[in-house]
Amino acid sequence: MVKVTSEMREKAQTVSLVTIYLDGREVRVPEGVTLLEACRMEGIHVPTLCHFEGLSPWGGCRMCVVEVEGQPNLVASCVTQVRGGMRIWTSSKKVREARKTNLELLLSNHPLDCQLCDRNGSCELQSLAYQFGIREIRFQGERKVYEVDQSSPSIKRDPNRCILCGRCVRTCREIQTVCAIDFANRGFETVISPSLGLPLGESVCVNCGQCILACPTGALSEVSHVEMVWDAINDPQKFVILQTAPAVRVSIGEPFGLPPGTVTTGKMVAAFRRLGFDRVFDTNFAADLTIIEEGHEFIARLQQGGKLPLITSCSPGWIKFMEHFYPELMENVSTCKSPQQMFGAVAKTYYAQKLGIDPKDMVVVSIMPCTAKKFECQRDEMRASGFQDVDFSLTTREAARMLQEKGIDLKEMPEEDFDDPLGISTGAAAVFGATGGVMEAALRSVYEILTGKTLEKVDFYSVRGMDGVKEATVEINGMEIHVAVAHGLGNARKVLDEVKAGRSKYHFIEIMACPGGCIGGGGQPIPTNLEIRMKRIEAIYQVDRSLPLRKSHENPAIKRLYEEFLGEPNGERAHHLLHTHYVPRERM
Amino acid sequence: MSLVYQDVEAVIAKYREEKTPLLCILEEVQEKWGYLPRDVLGYIAQRLEIPSSTVYGVATFYAFLETKPVGKYVIRVCRSAPCHVRGAMNVLETLKKELGIREGETTRDGKFTLEVTSCLGVCGVAPAMMINDVTYGNLTEDRIREVLAFYRD
Numbered sequence: 001m002v003k004v005t006s007e008m009r010e011k012a013q014t015v016s017l018v019t020i021y022l023d024g025r026e027v028r029v030p031e032g033v034t035l036l037e038a039c040r041m042e043g044i045h046v047p048t049l050c051h052f053e054g055l056s057p058w059g060g061c062r063m064c065v066v067e068v069e070g071q072p073n074l075v076a077s078c079v080t081q082v083r084g085g086m087r088i089w090t091s092s093k094k095v096r097e098a099r100k101t102n103l104e105l106l107l108s109n110h111p112l113d114c115q116l117c118d119r120n121g122s123c124e125l126q127s128l129a130y131q132f133g134i135r136e137i138r139f140q141g142e143r144k145v146y147e148v149d150q151s152s153p154s155i156k157r158d159p160n161r162c163i164l165c166g167r168c169v170r171t172c173r174e175i176q177t178v179c180a181i182d183f184a185n186r187g188f189e190t191v192i193s194p195s196l197g198l199p200l201g202e203s204v205c206v207n208c209g210q211c212i213l214a215c216p217t218g219a220l221s222e223v224s225h226v227e228m229v230w231d232a233i234n235d236p237q238k239f240v241i242l243q244t245a246p247a248v249r250v251s252i253g254e255p256f257g258l259p260p261g262t263v264t265t266g267k268m269v270a271a272f273r274r275l276g277f278d279r280v281f282d283t284n285f286a287a288d289l290t291i292i293e294e295g296h297e298f299i300a301r302l303q304q305g306g307k308l309p310l311i312t313s314c315s316p317g318w319i320k321f322m323e324h325f326y327p328e329l330m331e332n333v334s335t336c337k338s339p340q341q342m343f344g345a346v347a348k349t350y351y352a353q354k355l356g357i358d359p360k361d362m363v364v365v366s367i368m369p370c371t372a373k374k375f376e377c378q379r380d381e382m383r384a385s386g387f388q389d390v391d392f393s394l395t396t397r398e399a400a401r402m403l404q405e406k407g408i409d410l411k412e413m414p415e416e417d418f419d420d421p422l423g424i425s426t427g428a429a430a431v432f433g434a435t436g437g438v439m440e441a442a443l444r445s446v447y448e449i450l451t452g453k454t455l456e457k458v459d460f461y462s463v464r465g466m467d468g469v470k471e472a473t474v475e476i477n478g479m480e481i482h483v484a485v486a487h488g489l490g491n492a493r494k495v496l497d498e499v500k501a502g503r504s505k506y507h508f509i510e511i512m513a514c515p516g517g518c519i520g521g522g523g524q525p526i527p528t529n530l531e532i533r534m535k536r537i538e539a540i541y542q543v544d545r546s547l548p549l550r551k552s553h554e555n556p557a558i559k560r561l562y563e564e565f566l567g568e569p570n571g572e573r574a575h576h577l578l579h580t581h582y583v584p585r586e587r588m
Numbered sequence: 589m590s591l592v593y594q595d596v597e598a599v600i601a602k603y604r605e606e607k608t609p610l611l612c613i614l615e616e617v618q619e620k621w622g623y624l625p626r627d628v629l630g631y632i633a634q635r636l637e638i639p640s641s642t643v644y645g646v647a648t649f650y651a652f653l654e655t656k657p658v659g660k661y662v663i664r665v666c667r668s669a670p671c672h673v674r675g676a677m678n679v680l681e682t683l684k685k686e687l688g689i690r691e692g693e694t695t696r697d698g699k700f701t702l703e704v705t706s707c708l709g710v711c712g713v714a715p716a717m718m719i720n721d722v723t724y725g726n727l728t729e730d731r732i733r734e735v736l737a738f739y740r741d
Contacts, residue, residue, distance in 0.1 A: 179639030184648040195641035196626045197648075197655070587634060 018084035023091070035077035035088060036064055044090055047099065047128055049106075049216055050165035051078045053529050054515075055174055061165055062102045063128070066090045074098055100132055106163050108139040110217075117161065117218040122526045124216035125163060146191065151201030153378050154223055154371040155209060159191050162219035168192060168211035175515060176489040178321065180205040192219075204324045204587065206489070208317035208513045209371030209395075209522015222371045222523060225392040226402055232363040232391070233276040239355075240363045242277040243343045243422070244268060246284050247369040247433035247518035248396050250539035254525040254532075255400035256410040261535030263543055266415025271408050272367075272399075273416060282418045283366065284425030286343035287432045287441070289561070290314065291552035293578050294336045294438075295445045296569040298508055302481075307331045309484075309499060309506040312438050314338045316376035317513030317522075319582065321489050326496050327584035335579040339432065340366050340373055341382050343422065344389030345577040350565045351422060352385075363391045367399040369433070369521035372513065381580045395523030424557035427458075427550035430543040435487035435517035436463035436470060437540065439510040443474055443483070444551045450476050458550050464541070466516060466534060469495055471506070483508045488515040593631055595620055600635055610636060610646055614653055623654035651705040659694040659701040661739050664718045668707035674714040675727075680704065682732050683717075699740070 017028040022042055029038040034057065039046045049061035059079035066077045069087035074095060077088075089095060107129060114120045149157035166183065169192060173179050180203045184193035194203035212220045232240045253262040272280050298310050313319060313334040322333060337345070343366070348359040366373060370393075376382065377390035394402070403410060417423070428444050431437030440460045447455045462472040463483070468491035471484045484506045486492040492511045498504040514521045519536035520528055544550060552558065566574045599616045603609035613632060618624050624647050633640035647653045651664065665671075665680050680702075684690060687700050694701040710716045713725025724735055 173639070179641050182639070182641035182645040184645050186649045186651070193641075193644065193648075195639065196629055196644045198626075 018082060020082055020085070021087040023089055029082055031082070031084075033082055035066055035068075035075070035080045035082055035086075038082050039066070039077060039088075039090060046077055046090055047131070048078060049124060049128070049163060050167065052167045052170070052214055055167065055170040055214075058166055058170070061106075061163070063099055065095060065098050065102075067092050067095050100134070103128055103132055103134060104137050104139055107134065108137050108141055109143055110163065111160050118221040119161075119215075119218035119526075123218060126217075142188070144188070144191075149194075149200050150223065151199030152205060152207065152223065152375075153201065154207035154374045155200060155205065155212065156221050156223050157192075157194075157200055158219050158221075160219075161217045162192055163217055164190055164192065165216060166192075167214040167216065168220055171210050171214040172205075174490065176206070176208060176210055176321075176513070177493050178204060178206055178208075178489060181211070204585075206317045206320040206324070206513060207372035207375045207522075208489070210514060212371065212522050213520075213524070213526060213528045222395050222398065223374060224398060225365075225374065225394055226398050228392050229365050229394060229402070232365065237361060238363045239278050239357050239361055240276070240365060241279040241281055241347055241351075241422075242272055242365050242367065243281050243283040243286070243340070243347075243390075244272070244367045245340070245369055245433070245518060246287060246430055246437075246540070246543075247521060247524070247536065248367050248399070249543065250433065250519060250536045251369065251524050252367075252396050252400055253410060255397070255404070258411060259535075260532040261539040263539050263546075264410060265543065266417070267410050267413035269418055270413040270416040271403050271410050274408055274413075275402060275406055277365070279419045279422075281343070281347070281422040282425050282429075283339045283343055283368075284429035284432070285422045285555070285557060286339035286346065287429035288425050288552035288555040288558050289342050289346070289578070290336055290339050290432075291428055291438075291441045291445050292558060292562075292569050293342075293574060294334050295442050295449060295552070297334055297336060298442065298446060299450060300570065302507065309504060309509045310334055311508075312442075312510045313580075314432065314438055315511065315513045315518075316370070316372040318489065318492065318511045320372065320375070320585070321492070321513065323582055323585040324587055325493075326500070329496060329499060330582050330584070332499065333582065335581065337382070337578055337580045338373075338376065339429075340368060340390055340393070341376065341580070342578050344377070344382070345384040346561065347422065348385035348387055348389055349577060350561060353565075359385050359387055362387075364389065366390050366393045367396065368393050369396050369518045369524045370514075371395060371522040373523070384577045396521075396525055397523060400525065421557040421560065424555060425547075426552055426555050427544035427547040428552040429555075430547065431540055433518045434464070434537045434540040435512050435515075436460070436465070436485045436510065437517060438512075439463050439472075439483055439485050439508065441552055442508070442510075445553045446481075447474065447476055448551065449553065455551070463510075464537070466530070466537075481508065482506045483510070485510045487512040487517050487520075489513055592621070592625075592628065596628055596631060597635075600632070610638070610643065611650075614643075614647055618653060623657050626655070629655070651703065657694070660699050661719050662701045662703060664703050664705040664708070666706070666708045666710075666714070666716045666718075667704045668711070670707075670711040671715040676715045678729070679715045679717060679727050679732065682729050683736075686733065686736055 015030045018031050046064045048064045050058040057078045059076040064077045065074035067089040146159035194200045232238050249265040253264040269280050311333045344364045347364050352359040373393040377393050382389050428441035444458050463470050463485045469486045474481045482505045486495045516533035520533045603612050629643050630640050633643040667676050708716050715727050716725040
């Protein structure tokens with residue numbers, strides 16, 4: 001659904017207005033907007049399926065048709081611009097009949113088994129069928145039957161549920177510039193296909209899951225780890241520990257009816273404790289650890305003339321993207337594992353030893369705003385403990401559904417604290433969830449480590465927010481450190497091409513695969529749009545401000561981890577457990 | 589570089605000046621190889637610096653481009669409206685019966701592939717079909733048998 005964005009309002013302020021007649025009402029709307037936008041500004045949310053915020057208009061589904069007086073045919077409002085004097089009817093008999101017919105035609109080639117669908121309750125086709133009061137389908141015809149593509153460790157593709165709106169294709173192409181999928185074949189045989197007709201798991205798909213957020217139906221969803229996690233919880237032999245990512249605490253309230261941007265840390269901990277996890281820990285602990293390792297890596301490269309710019313490595317979608325499209329920048333990418341994987345490696349070594357538990361009996365589960373984390377935890381490199389360091393990775397959506405299955409309402413939960421010691425973290429870790437956060441957290445620590453002085457102003461506002469590419473310059477010991485932050489892989493490309501061409505002045509670059517960073521990840525509750533992303537980001541900084549410690553190197557549990565177990569940052573043991581390497585992959 | 593890619597390279601070079609060379613290249617490569625193997629599509633995509641998903645989309649969109657091996661003679665039955673009302677379905681049925689294959693399949697001897705296509709532009713002689721580059725119109729069961737006999741020999 002298109003929201004009236006600040007951009008649209010800006011347009012409204014700077015552009016002259018034209019008069020149109022909307023359902024007989026005289027209204028003034030900005031020149032140059034589409035009929036769809038004009039209607040929405042006036043509070044009429046014309047139904048759409050192929051239209052999606054942030055993507056180029058398509059005009060394919062014909063759900064948004066309206067009647068324009070003087071024009072013989074109905075027009076698709078998403079691709080028609082307003083002109084002064086236009087008389088538009090949005091719910092005339094002709095319009096209603098056309099929309100209803102279109103819906104019926106879509107439904108006539110759709111499996112009508114909503115109860116068995118991942119998107120039951122959040123499906124746009126289902127909602128429209130309800131709103132239009134569809135009770136029967138007049139068209140009975142041939143139905144296409146496709147095999148469900150389960151080849152990817154992250155994303156399941158069910159072309160039988162696809163309505164060919166192309167939102168996934170445009171997301172993959174326009175936002176992420178990955179172009180893993182496109183329309184193939186023609187006419188009734190048209191299908192969304194990974195490149196060259198290969199299974200998704202063999203394609204250049206980076207597993208970011210933005211296509212899932214864009215999909216109006218259940219054609220795209222995550223590969224579920226829910227059953228495996230239940231089995232682990234119900235197995236008395238297994239010691240099951242949970243880690244929750246920074247971005248989950250600001251979004252998991254949404255499936256329970258809380259407004260986007262509600263911080264639910266304490267309730268979330270209480271809920272998952274009741275779900276049956278033996279320990280509820282925090283990925284934020286590992287985020288602090290990441291900053292120590294990555295901060296020292298950066299300092300070492302800076303002082304010893306190592307490869308610069310250093311590029312962050314927390315986002316597994318970005319990592320696979322780099323392996324496919326920018327293998328020449330592999331040495332620029334930090335060797336640090338992501339917080340999810342650092343957590344797993346520490347849990348199955350340090351914590352298992354501390355508890356006297358055989359790591360083979362330990363199951364590490366993560367709740368992530370991410371679908372690529374499922375791929376990441378299964379990578380060959382992620383077995384530093386001698387076992388798969390993170391066994392299962394749930395998306396925020398899957399985790400919420402597990403609570404709902406058990407009958408836990410997050411809203412009713414008391415506030416509880418994470419367990420010790422892998423549940424202790426700082427504000428620097430909290431901001432990992434938003435674009436710019438890793439950079440900000442790193443700067444807070446790098447500055448203090450290098451200067452030995454206390455950083456008074458810990459807030460780096462210039463790296464925050466939804467601008468695609470952000471930059472900042474920080475003076476440390478008289479040296480100017482140039483940093484950049486990009487989120488969404490299309491934005492990342494802009495920065496990376498500069499680096500590749502040798503035109504980049506940056507020392508340190510943060511890249512997140514998803515728009516907005518992890519709070520906008522492909523595993524987050526649906527809908528995830530610009531407005532919701534911004535509210536979740538606000539909540540992330542609220543978490544940061546509320547914590548007594550806001551710099552990773554001040555985390556007492558991290559200090560203890562180095563003293564008791566790891567030794568030095570970037571030392572031998574740290575390297576073995578907390579660092580990784582990458583593999584070049586084919587571009588096709 | 590394998591021999592195949594050298595040939596593909598030559599075709600690409602030929603259309604270097606074109607702004608949108610993809611279709612020309614696909615057509616000509618297919619002429620040489622009979623169809624467009626997956627690896628060749630990937631190679632073309634890489635050389636033209638366009639996503640392979642786009643190349644695959646184009647190659648599968650056009651009825652005259654093949655992404656799977658085809659027989660010596662490709663029979664394309666027009667299924668557009670004018671041919672349809674003049675009995676295109678009968679044409680298709682007759683061909684299926686005569687060749688012993690279904691739509692999209694190739695005879696075991698590798699001689700014939702049967703396909704349907706959009707309008708061939710010869711609605712005046714509907715129903716129509718094409719065998720490789722030659723168009724046949726005003727098709728009846730007898731006429732179809734006659735034509736097939738010609739290609740069989």
